[in-house]
Amino acid sequence: MKVDRRSFLGLGLGAVAGAAVSPAGMKLTDDSSIMTQNWFGLLPVPIDGEITFDNSVCSLCKGSCGITVKKVAGRAIKIEGQDDHPINKGGICLHGIAGLQYLYDPSRIKSPLQKIGDRFEKISWDDAVSHIAEKLTAIKDQQKPESIACISGNDEGSVSELFKRFLKVFGSNNFYSMASMDTTWETTASKMHGKSNTLSFDIENSSFILSFGSGFIEGWGSPVHCFKTNAARKKKNVNLYQIEPRLSNTAAGADKWIPIKPGTEADLALGLCNIIINEEIYDITSISKSNSSFQAFSKMVAKDYTPEKVAETTGIDLALIKQIAHKFAWADKPIAIAGKGRGDTAGDTKEFAAVHALNCLAGNINKKGGTWVSRKNNYLKFPLAKMDSIAKNGFSKPRYTSFETLIDKVAQSSDSDIQALFVLNSNPCYTMRDSDKVIKAFENIPFKVSFSSFMDETAKKADIILPTHMFLERYEDIPSPSAGITKKTVGLSRPLVKPIFDTNNAGDAILMIAKALKGNVAENFPWSNYKKCLESVTKDIWSSLSDKGFVVLTDKPSYLKPSTDFFHVTNNLKSVEAQGDKKSFPLTLISIDNVRIAGGEIASSPFAIKTVSDKVIKGTDILVELNPETAAKARLAHGDKAKITTPVGSALVKVNVFEGIMPGLIGMAQGLGRTLDNKYVADKGVNINKLIAPVIEPGSGQDAAWGIAASISKV
């Protein structure tokens, strides 16, 4: 067929017309519609499946909240608060909800590691354990079993007990736990009420709360329990007075915020005692005038803590001081609490004693809504440890008063008394003050074993890392913290998902090491695995623990009314002061516990970091709070870059001008400046612990620093 121009045009037009009416267009439209709506490969498509809910306990902090984990086809997809749990009653904090970001974090330590030179290399569990056993055997062979030590995040619970037992039967008394306000409360309770080990606060039932800087709704005590208590308090019209130099969230939520010069809290408490004693508005049923310690105490406060004097020291208006004293004394069930911020560190002994003196004057000891003094409830029943002669000898050697003093000593010389260190549930190279010194001390310890899930600041310094399961992968008994909560419970952490990586329970790890050591040590660990051990040592409560997931050990105050000894307070205690020369460091750096930033051994999750204000983190910079007056003096404006210098270090920061902080102070968030491999969390801001020097109290040996003298200048 000859195609001339005419037929060509005709054909062309026909084709156009045909295409226009054919269904091809519609079909293509439809297809491209679907195509643009499903970008295969670019977006993850979550697999659906059977939905299940399992209960467990969160152990990201000491709060021990009950959690319910929603799973789909075996994957954990959401963590929620467990509704019927006695501690958190369905509530949950942001760190707990973000728990799965820890569990599935690809930057977790995936297998045991051994440090060779400057690098970590993968090894098997067997090799790691036998390597550790070899080292320990050598130490024991030198007859120096006391030169091994262990630092743990807590000293309760079966895993800590297993480590303690290991050290004991090996021959070392050097088991330490990281100090917190609980430690100071325990000291206070023992000193003022005789042999008793815990002190807890029934804030839930109090009718007036006087808080000396406690971040009551910022992670203090058992955080979610406190949140719940706070909400209930508002409903019941129970007042909260918050005494602290900065408008924290707690201060903002309180009925009254009383700014105070930092470090003078003890003075205020004693000044209040003065008024209460002077006006005889203390509880006469529990305080006997004839008590000699009370007489001494009365004399001391009358002499040294007159309201006028206290008003001057603390910077609080005299009338207000009187008002607080009356409000406290006249309240039906008042309670005074201390422990700055989250209470993650040990407190000032004098301050705690003075605050507790208020509780004693109010006569609220072992009453509903008051302060409960009681023995530690030990629910664990371990068989008696059998020690050989080397162990007995080693165990009887003197121990350091605290881990801080140990570090202090070790940092001074490379020829240290400590040959090996186990690090469990803690991150001292990050959380301890003057962390550069801590890191130096770690370098002086020849052999360190870390039981960590993450390559944190301390794990990085270890020679061997035995990676542990995350809390959703393991069994463990989780006792509730002592100070914040009166309802003493123990919860059961359960393995809800299969271990993601080649990790183990820390309990199993220590059992493996014990077995590898053979002999006497191995004999003391007869259990085939940690779960068996847990079952046997909790046998009294195991059935209800495994059934319900928690057991309430105490929920009533002891009937016992312990006597009160005020000599502890009159005993010439000194308040902890900010270190540093005021001339070169005219300002004071204080740490801010921000509920959205995890401050302890575990770093924040990506989600938690995401919630942090741009007035705290901006890019990789940390912003510090300055009162406009302080900022103006230093010629700094909001957003300016500045350098903070303290006697122990310096850091580059940015400025956040905030009206709610007392002039003369620099407020810096705790918990930043992490150096993990997790890019979502690490390298943001600075670790405030690098800037603060520890102040070790002579009596307790614990670091009770709350700040440090500092200066700030524009960069």
Added chain:
Amino acid sequence: MDSALIPDGAKRCSFPVFAIGIAAVGAVLLWGVFAMFLIWFKGLNQTNMNDYYGFALWIWADLAVIAIGGGAFFTGLLKYIFGIDELKNIINFAVIIGFICYSSALLILAIDIGQPLRGWFIFWHANVHSMLTEVAFCLSCYFAVLVIEFIPNILENKQLIKIPFLRHVNHNMHGIMAVFAATGAFLSFFHQGSLGGVTGVLYGRPFGVREGLLVWPWTFFLYTFSAAAYGPTFTILVTKAVEKITGKKLVKDNVIRLLAKIAGWMILVYIVAKIIDTIYWANVTAPQLGFTLNDFYGHGFYRIWILYAEIIIGGILPALILIFKRSRENSTLLVLALILAVFGVCLNRWVMVLQVMAVPVMSFDQWAHYFPSWQEIATTILPVAYGIILISLTYRYLPVFPQEQELYPETIAAAKAEAEAKVQEEDAKKA
């Protein structure tokens, strides 16, 4: 080299000079194209837009080019509907400028949306209550009109007009052009208006919101009117620029002055309406919502000067220059007025897009500031380069300006003589 394509009798620069010029502008174009692909492949994170600035430089560019491209519809309306015949001498160019502006606007929109491949959803799943749907509908239809209006001009190319079919198409299109022009004017009216409606209906944004008539906020009418008023000023400005560059007079002064006069009066009427709108908005609309003028103009770049600049410098001043015969006929003042007018309408669009985003609405919210990324700037300059190239090509190869030959009889005579000589030569050869 390309003389076979150049209109008879027109004098154009040599091809190498032309090629170098195009290459220089082409480099800028390529830079823009590179940025465009960067955005398409990597996504809008290449821009400095954010959740506060969802609309930014591009939407401003879009609104601005459409406003200044309004010369096409308004000149067409005047010529085809109102029968002002002199304007036939500039209509071709007005259409080309309109075509450039609208094709640029569509291109920018295709870069601006987060899922460009789903762009057609606006037609397929249209929400008929959205101003943006109206914009899309009218914009694409009107672009079709511009293509139709542009085709006859292309067909007038020396080589194309030789093809009988195309010659007939050209002829027949001219025959019914008034229908297309009328459709175009109708579509333009609505899409210019609906662009104005885009911010006017944002009742959550007290800076942008306006009361209005039925479903249309006052900005709807203000935008239509301002495009009609300011569009021709851009057409004249570009004509002037082309004349300056080519060193030739292309459109007779009476045509220019007529269009300038119309634009002047239009701008005056518009600016009066705009002042009334501003006064009403500042004293009635905004206070009802709890805002004073100070709340809107009082931070960083956005201060009250911007309002004065828009109304006085970009409105009253050019209007006055264009209205009065003496100033209008002074070529320096005329160009100044044209520049101010274009600046004025562009500033208006800027304020109506970017300042709306900058002003905090919640009492505890903050002013938001933004500066475009280089990718945004490059893609915004891209249409400018593209426009220059298209104008160069059309000027070189198409008889865009009918009066060009009239204005230069001597060049025509020379060309004719040359052609005749050629014919004679050929005849001589044949013989």
Added chain:
Amino acid sequence: MKQEQKHGKTYKFGMAIDLDKCTGCGSCMVACMSENNVPFKVDESNKKDSISWMKVFKLTNGKSFPDTEICYLPRPCMHCSGKDSHNPSPCVSVCPATATDTDPTTGIVSQIYTRCFGCRYCMAACPYHARYFNWWDPKWPEGMEKYLSPDVSPRMRGVVEKCSFCFHRYQEAKDKAYVEDRDEINEEEYQTSCTQACPAGAITFGDLNNPSHAIHQLVKPDPHHYGKPRNPKAFRLLERLETNPKVYYISEKEWVRKSGDNYLEGEWEKVKNHHG
């Protein structure tokens, strides 16, 4: 489909947040992120491109030390009812592709991610900044995509997303009611993730049409004025714009209530007791 809707019950879900109870702890934000597969990136400190369906603002009373006060204000999507039938919520009325719409049976403002083509007009329309654009491809670190919930589809780059009042939870509750042959879902069966997580119990969620629901008793919505609260301590953000949100705030503090809207000088004094 349309027939089914006719038979179903019509709800008007809303939320009331007690600002005096809110401690600014951030649980609601993270509860929302983990419930709704919200992505995260390395630097989230530029809050103008950080996706957080629930965002907690920090308000101050503007006074200097020591009279400073702060208040946290959690801001989900307001699920505006809109001005009138021609002007539904600011965002719904402008979306050119009907990618966002008001669900007639629940009053919830939806967002269809696969429909959205990313013009961001809705974001320009929303004075609350409740809408977020996916400037980046959502990327989860290797292995972390295991925690993604199949109830909520992850969003692709180039589309807008926002709080949905956990609409999938409503569907779940509705399915359950259907299986159990009930017409209505119970108050406790449908609660958003943030409501459930809030440890302070500051959030109340429920049906504004149902007088037996806690939220109704709390805010006492006025049906004749688009649900304007009749409780004098309750207020809505930007009430004067007539967006008519279904999210209410409650505070005893006057300065906090005043922060909820914009007032000319002296205006607040006149309206504070029966505001605006």
Added chain:
Amino acid sequence: MFPFSFEWVWDAAHIIFFGGLWYALSILGMGMTYVIFKSLYDVIWGKESEGH
């Protein structure tokens, strides 16, 4: 969107809006079709024109 699309609603807004769209498109379409067929006719049946 066509009247048979699932999202179509028979209300004034849709009718006016899409009516306008399809009306404008059909004017343009019909106009161009007319021009093309007229030109074809002119070419085939030899009506010569002077262009314009």
